[in-house]
Amino acid sequence: MTGGQRRVLVVEDELTIAESVAARLRAEGFLVELAHDGPSGVAAARANEPDLVVLDVMLPGFDGLEVCRRIQAHRPVPVLMLTARGDETDLLVGLAVGADDYLTKPFSIRELAARVHALLRRVERAARPRTDERIELADLEIDLAERRVHRAGVEAHLTPTEYELLVHLAERPRAVQPRERLLSEVWGWHDSTGARTVDSHIKALRRKLGADLIRTVHGVGYALEVPR
Template sequence: METTAERRVLVVEDERAIADAVAARLRAEGFLVQIVGDGPSAVEAARRIPPDVIVLDVMLPGFDGLEVCRRIQAERPTPVLMLTARGEETDLLVGLAVGADDYMAKPFSMRELAARVHALLRRVNKVAAPKAGPPTLRFGDLEINQAERRVLRGGAEKHLTPTEFDLLVHLARAPRTVLPRERLLADVWGWADASGTRTVDSHIKGLRRKLGADLIRTVHGVGYALEVDR
């Protein structure tokens, strides 16, 4: 497991009982935790002492968690785990579109939340490591620059979230190969179980919206494949 020494988590939650419970669990895991309870305070706290991970509620005073995520990601890419009481598909897709990496609906287990925070940190460490293979992957009009983390289709640059980029690269390294959701969760998100298949599905929807519906094929009950010529 990655070290948590000096790893900072910003918990943004206006329900104090939930915030305290989340903070207590993460501190027990060895993280340094700061709590704020509204949108403007969250943006200011992230600027003052940049966190390694943000646990962010959607419904907040001032402005909501989606706006918090949008503003923070515009300044500095930061792993974000969003929390919601609603669990609506629209909220999920909007949250992913503004840069959230993961999503949990209330009520949730503190054990699972801590596991997801650890998984986000593992992904950050993996992204920082040198990439194997060619620096640029090309399939027809699709170009994926791994070194610069840029994607072009038809010559136009497409702005992907960090998680969308990692998922696309993973699919692109095995074109036309169907990768099960469980494998994608393990390899891209670092999850050891299959409890987050909806997260995979939502990120796939985000990729299709930005890159075109023809690019990724669904194999129902199994997973996804990048539908390009080798």
């Protein structure tokens, strides 16, 4: 960071989109750098250590999923992925390699800026020290001080957003949490347009921690079941 400004790396091969995103984020007070293919995106992330990466899935060289994997292996950083496909498999793979959020093209620049701000707020909130130290629910253990999660003694590696979502549910075991409340309290969004985002993150948690851990309440939301 320079002078307190957050640094954002935008990796996007469509120049019109890249420049539009960069212009809006600079107007919002961010320092923005651009890269236009997979290799240069990885190099820029390693050289400049951004506070957040806006990353297109379809890139020359190698795709955004591989960029995300390499960036996260070097230094964990929040990633907002951009996808033209909207295919749920691609979105789940993106979450699996370390993305925290996604937007499907076409998107509004205003919405992207709002997502960037919300994601950085989540990161800042997650960095605040907790006075309580752990949550233990049968074989599920969450170490709040170290931000580590184990189930049946096996550590699960979660993205920051997956972790925040799990903690939110685990602090209210068996209580049904509507999607709209999860979007507001975990993501910081105040409308229901991101319901699919919640669903994708729940699927990622189930894949990493077991399908039996989170119950779907159809038409409402989700509840964490106390493991047996």
